[in-house]
Amino acid sequence: MSSNRYIIEDIFHGKRLDWWLKKKFFNLNFHYIEKLIRTGQVRVNGGRVKPSHKLTDGEEVRLPPFIRYEVKPKINNRNSSFSLSERVLYCDKNLIVIDKPYGLAVQGGSKITDSVDSMLDSLNLGPDEDARLVHRIDKNTSGVLMIARNFRASKMIQEKFFSSKIKKLYWAVVFGRPKSDYGVIDLPLKKKFTNKYEKVMVDANGDEAFSIYKVIETRENFSWLLLSPVTGRTHQLRVHCAEIGCPIVGDKKYSIPGLKNNNSNYGFNMTQLFSRKVILEGKYDEKILVEAPLPSHMRSIFNYIGFKKNCNELYEIEKKFEKKIYNS
Template identity: 40%
Template sequence: MSVAMLTVSEDEADIRLDRYFRRHYPHLTQGALQKLCRTGQIRVDGKRVEASTRLTPGQSVRVPPIPVAAGPARDAPKTLDPRLAREIQGMVVYSDKQLIVLNKPSGLATQGGPGITHHVDMMLDGLREGDDPRPRLVHRIDRDTSGLLLLARTPGVAAKLAALFRGRDVKKTYWAVVVGRPDPLSGEIDQPLARLGAGPGSITVPAQRDDEDAQFARTEYEVLDSAGKKFSWLGLSPLTGRTHQLRVHCESIGTPILGDPKYGAEKAHADGFTDRLHLHARSLVLPHPAGGWLEVSAELPPHMRETFRALGFTAGSTPAPRRR
C-alpha cells in the first residue's frame, strides 16, 4: 500500500471531504477519517483539513495507505430483466450526459416499501451507460401521480439537482382534473398542513397556523378549462413540497382531484369516469447543471386523455424538450 493522490472532479464540486471519502472509500469509518485528518495524513493541496472541509474541482487530495477492504468500491452493473430495462427505457422523454427525465405512469411507485415490489428505483440499472454510475433519483412523486421524474447520472449532479429542489429553483407545473370549479378561477392556496400517523397509513390534513406540527404550504392554481361547474382542469404550481400537498390543497378549497383514492371521499369519485387519480406532473423548468435552462413536458396518461376527451378539454400537442 502507498500514498495516493486523487484529483477532485467537476462532478464533485462543493462536496464535503467526509462525503468524498464515503464515495471513494465506503468502508472507511467517520471516526477513522477524522483521525487521519487530525494527524495530517489526509491533506488537500498539501494543507491540513477537517472532515467538514468542502472541496473544489482540481484540488489534490492526499490519501494515506488504507486497508484493501476499505478501497474504492466498483459500482458494478446489475443484471436486469430485459423486460424491466425496456419498460424504464420507454419512459425516457429527455436524456443527456448529466441527467435523465422520465414520464412515470400512474400506478408505478418511485421507490419500494411495504408490499411494493415493482418500482422505478429497481429498474435504474436499465438506464446506465457502460461503466457509468447507476442513475439516481433526485425527487419523488406519488405512486398514483403520473408525469415527470428527474434522475441524475452521477452523484455530483444528484447533489446539485437536489439543492435546486430544496432552494425552490425548479418550476413544477401539474395538471389535474377536479370535481367542481374553484372560486375564484385562479389564485394561491395558503394552507398549512400536518401529517397524522406514520407509514403507509399516514395522511396529510389541513392544520391551523399555530399548530405545533403545522408545515407552511402554498400552491398557485389556475382553471384552464371547465365543464360547467361539475369538473375543471387545473394548472397547479406547488411553491412548497409537502407530502400530498396538491391533493389536500385541492380538497381544502372544495374541489378534490377526480379519482383520488385517499382524499375527497365520495365527492372525488364520479360515475362514468375511471377511478384513478387525475394528477399529472406536466412540466419542469430548471437550471441545467451544465449551464442554461432545461424545459421538459410530459404527455398525459391514457386515463386522463380519455377524461379530457369526455369533458371536451383540449390539451394540444406536447412541446419537445428544450435547452436554452
C-alpha cells in the same frame, strides 16, 4: 475491514441510512431494517442513530455478524415489458428525465416489489455512473420525473430545488371549480396516522405549504387545473385541492363524501393528477423545459368531459402561468 463493517463512499453521501441498507442488502425488507436500527444492532461510528440518519462519506457503519452482503440477482420485473431507457424524455451529462407510468412507485417499500428505484439499472448508464432519485411523485401520478446520473449531479439538482431554480407544473382534473380563476393556496400540512394508514392533513402547527393554481377550463361539474407546488410536501397538491373544495378525480384518500363518479370506463377510478412539465435553469441561466405526453387515462377523461383547449391556447396559458410562478 471485517465483513460486518462498511465505510460510506462519497456517492452515498447525504443518503438515508435505511435507504443505504436496503440498497446494499436487497434481501432485507424495510420493516426489518428499521427494527435493526432502532434496537441498536446497526451503529454509525459506534453510536446509535435513527433510520433517517443522513450518511456522510467516510462514516463507518457496523452491522450484526449475521447480516451478509449478497449479489443481487437479475429478476424478471413485473414491468419488464419496458425499461426506463424507453421512457427517457431528456438526457444530458448530469440529468435524465423520464415519463413515469401510472401505477409504478418511485421507491420501494414493505408492500412494493417494483419501483423506479429498482429499475434504475435499465437506464444502461456507464460503469462510473450511479443513477439516483432526486425527488418523488406519487405512485398514481404519471409524467415527468428527474433522475441524477451520479452523486455530484444529485447535489447540484438538490441545490437548484432549494434555491427555487426548478419549477414543476401539473395538470389535474378536479370536481367543481375554485372560487377564482387563479390563486395561491397557503395551508400548512402535517402527517397524521389513523388506524388504517398515514394521511396528510391541514394543521396550523404543520410545515408551511404553498401551491399556485390556474383554471384552464370548466365543463359541467369538472375543472381542468394547472398547478405548481411552491413547496414540496407529501401529497401537497392532493390535500390542497381537496381543502378548497375541489378534490382530484379518482383520489380515494382525499375525496369528499358526496363527490364521486363511478364510471370506471373513462378513468374516473384513476387519480387524475399528471406531472406535466419541469423547468430548470441551466449553467448559463438558460431554461431547460421538459414535457411529458398526456397519459391515456387522462386523455380518456378529457374526451369524456369535453375539454377542448387547443395547443396554441394551452401554450399561452402555460406561458403566462410560468411567469407568475417565477415571480412568486
